[in-house]
Amino acid sequence: MEAEKLGLTYTEVQVLYYLTQGEKNVTSLAKLVDVNKSTMVEVLDKLDRLGYVSRERDAEDRRVVKVRITESGESILEQVRARYKELINSLLDKVKEKDNVIEFFKVVMEEECKRDSQVKVKGETE
Numbered sequence: 001m002e003a004e005k006l007g008l009t010y011t012e013v014q015v016l017y018y019l020t021q022g023e024k025n026v027t028s029l030a031k032l033v034d035v036n037k038s039t040m041v042e043v044l045d046k047l048d049r050l051g052y053v054s055r056e057r058d059a060e061d062r063r064v065v066k067v068r069i070t071e072s073g074e075s076i077l078e079q080v081r082a083r084y085k086e087l088i089n090s091l092l093d094k095v096k097e098k099d100n101v102i103e104f105f106k107v108v109m110e111e112e113c114k115r116d117s118q119v120k121v122k123g124e125t126e
Contacts, residue, residue: 003080007050011035011043016052016077019069025058026065052076 003013014033018024024032030040044067047053052073058064069077095101 003083005083006076006079008076008080009043012047012052013077013080015040015043015047016069016073019053019067020074020077023066023068026067029067047073050076 003010008016011033015029018029018032026037026040026044029044030037033040033043035043044053044055048055050072052070054068054070055065058066092098092101
């Protein structure tokens with residue numbers, strides 16, 4: 001896995017990706033990446049230690065921890081994306097029927113967008 005070459009797990013990359021969409025709390029991040037809250041805290045501990053995220057308590061509700069991606073986090077995420085892009089392009093060069101591959105990725109992206117919106121709706125109503 002390309003992310004692992006940079007010292008990140010798939011879950012950590014997912015967290016960084018979701019944080020590019022804006023500040024999140026621990027509970028919503030855990031739901032988005034489908035892990036429990038204690039696992040998410042461990043993931044955030046590592047990302048915080050590496051300087052990829054920052055955390056701060058909500059001023060109105062001290063139980064809530066707000067998480068943001070840092071510039072370093074954005075930079076490492078771009079490196080991961082660039083490596084995956086290179087990998088995908090090298091694999092696509094070996095494919096004869098490129099239209100089928102493009103259609104496949106469109107379906108994958110549509111399904112992921114549906115999943116994201118369902119998680120947000122669930123998170124907002126709780």
